[in-house]
Amino acid sequence: MSTAPPVRATQEPRIADEHGRRIRVGELVLRYALLLLVLAITVGPFLWQLSTSLKGPTEDVFSSPPSFLPEHPTLHNYRRVADTIPVWDYALNSLKVAGASVVTNCVGSALAGYALARLRYRGRRVATLVFILAMLVPVEGIIIAQFTTMRELGLNNTLIGVVLPGSIGAMNVLLMRNAFLNVPYEIEEAAYVDGANAWQRFLRIALPSVRGTLAVVAIFAFMGAWDDFLWPLIVLSDPSRFTLTIGLNYLHGTFANDERLVAAGTVIAVAPLIALFACLQRYFFRGVGEGAVKG
């Protein structure tokens, strides 16, 4: 469902479209002009933020016309963020939450997805329906009840409380179920004839065949947990336990007038995800396709 890998049109002597027809020069110029315009709109704001974060205390960040490049680039603001809020602790908290979410989502949704797709038992249809219903519930509508549930469990204001509600996403379970259903059944049947039990078939045969979908689940679990804002905002009240997004909101609320500082904080928060995206684009795009069809 992802975007088709680019046809190697670039290796041909002329520039052609996906059907192998030539593109006129005028159209090509127009296309690149538009592409650059959209590039400026979509990526420009990130670069402006990066530029602001590198400007020193003496440089005017408000100048008009604006100066796009810092005159004397400095990492001074990054040191100042760390002095103002415990930004590296927050980053570590975010990493813990995101890492835990990846593990629980991968394990939990693979197991449940396999049970829905391959195992035979009474109540399988009901179990499938439970996950479908859960997927349809709008999270924003249940946050207050989730919060009171966490309080009853004594887990409010803990990182475990941040992870738990999204620890096994219903949509991920259904994604894994579909992936297992698409694996040819014959191999598993052969293993069954050889005497493999459900656990062995799951671990040795089924799981290796759905690695692609598992990677999608892992990436979206990481991104979802790292980027999440509303739930951690509600469940965390102690500043020493903040995740990066809540810490940034706090930084913005308290030091709103210090643009260089906030800019440095946002760069710290966004850089790891952009790096992850740059390395694993394929899976990000694939996830959009699979998620949209299901969701």
Place this chain on the structure above:
Amino acid sequence: MAGVSRVRRQLPTSPWLFAAPGLLVVGAFVLYPFVSTIVDSFTDRRTLIPGHFVGLANFRELVHDDMFWTGLRNSTLYIAGVVPALVVLPLLLALLVQKNIPGITFFRSAFYTPVVASIVVVGLIWVWLLDERGLVNSLLETVGIGRVGFLSDQWLLLLSAMAVTVWKGLGYYMIIYLAALAGVPRELHEAAAVDGAGTVRRFLTVTVPAVRSTMILVAALSSVAAFKTFSEVYLLAGPDGGPAGEDTTLVMLVQQTGTGLTGRVGYASALSVVVFVVTVALMLLVLRADRRERP
């Protein structure tokens, strides 16, 4: 499915062991909160005080609550502002990046960057860009338009938040459209071209009908998301929702009312029930439109 019945070598409990973690998480943190939200909406429960049944009192109060109507108005306006833009612009963008001209994979990835970034990062980037002394205003001043109070006027704030939502969503829906466009038969375009249809005609008579069901999917996804907007307005307008709270969305109101030690859980639950009802109504509406449009 036919082969499934032949696999029976499994412990009778193992399917439930596989599904248990997923069912437990989804049950405890999605379905139970969902049910308890509905139950709580008929009580006067507070964060620290277990409530009593009060019948429809919360809903009666809601009808006379100006803040509720403000929230409902803003969340509805959000749909009206965001959905048309998110149905059309990403389609145009997908057409722009569809042809495999040199460097196009770079542009596709770059356009997706805002999707990857956390909404907090995105919000703070735009708070700085739209600041009274920020980049957008200094550019406007440079070209002679003068400064605009994007973040101080009630309506400009809401419009700015919508623009941020659109900006962040462009890349996501672009990828969905790209997958749909890949399935449009080339012959249709050629036939239209032979008939002398220009670019705009071809777009309206070939592309739009071919991706109509995807447009409806995008409308469904984006309208449900728009109605539940929280973060963009929270970050741009502040936790209180702008001047006199006039920019508060419904989900912001849920968060303001239901959290904290004095949180009115019962009343916030009643607000949440409205969120459920509208969300379901939106989905049904879009599904109906889908059915009617199909031949």
